[in-house]
Amino acid sequence: MAKNSAVTTNLINSEKKDIAPFIVLVVGLTIAFSIWKAGYTGVPKEPPKSAESQIEGTTAPDFTLPDLNGANHTLSSYKGKVVFLNIWATWCKPCKDEMPSMEKLHQRFKDKDFVMLAVSIDKDGKKSVEPFMKEYKLTFPALLDPEGTTSKLYKTTGVPETFIIDKNGTIIHKVIGPRDWGTDPVFGVFEKIIGNAS
Template sequence: MAPDFSLEGLDGATHSLSDYRGKPVVLNFWASWCGPCREEAAALVKTAARYKEQATVVAVNLTASDDEAAARSFATDQRFSFPVLLDRLGTVGELYRIRPIPTTLFIDAQGVVADEALGALDEEAFARRIEALLKPAD
């Protein structure tokens, strides 16, 4: 099971991972200073739009090692339309043992981590992993 957590989002609301149970979640950890995160951002935005009915993208900014103003600016510039959560104390990054970033976890509708990707993904890689989550178990 993916450990549950609650963080404040850029929208000022508190979001919990468990809020999204019922459909797959793409949980992306990033920082504004991270080059590969910048490379991946457009693919993440397109993926969120493509799969918005079937899966939820949630981005966790590792704010403890980033600048919050830079993170807000990055999310705005990249047109992140999905929840962007602020890990100001680094507790969620530690909980998930995030080391290289970006790191993306693919969590099924029941809340189980089904896949993990270390490093930047392109649209095709995101799609392949999400499609695997959407296939009914045999």
């Protein structure tokens, strides 16, 4: 009798060992399925929008800032023109790198429905900006924004950042970082934008 009991016990233990991996597998799959189901909404998730795309297609926030001569410039007063709005600083090397090409773009389209506004966020304003503009022989309007109001309005994360605003006052493109604005392909793009009916 004791012998039969021992055999039965061994058989049960053997069955337990055989079934153990199966139980672990089932439990693991159940947990994995539960986690997957909890995060599944039935609708494919869209990738997060970039900083550029979030503002493109929106109305450009209005502002009024003085230039180096003390004359005020209000963005909304340029409705009917394509506005090249660049937010920059004299201490920013990438800003310095793109300024000569911005001057080329300005010279190319300054007599058309186009205006370039370079908003400086330098804390000491004219003291830094005026000699910088002279050194680099820049002729487009430099606006002074030592309080960084424009940066807050346009939610910039650094400098330079550029906003292309169409004739209706809508931001159609945002560029983070420097670009070469003085190339034929760029000129071609602006010719099309400027040529669009207002």
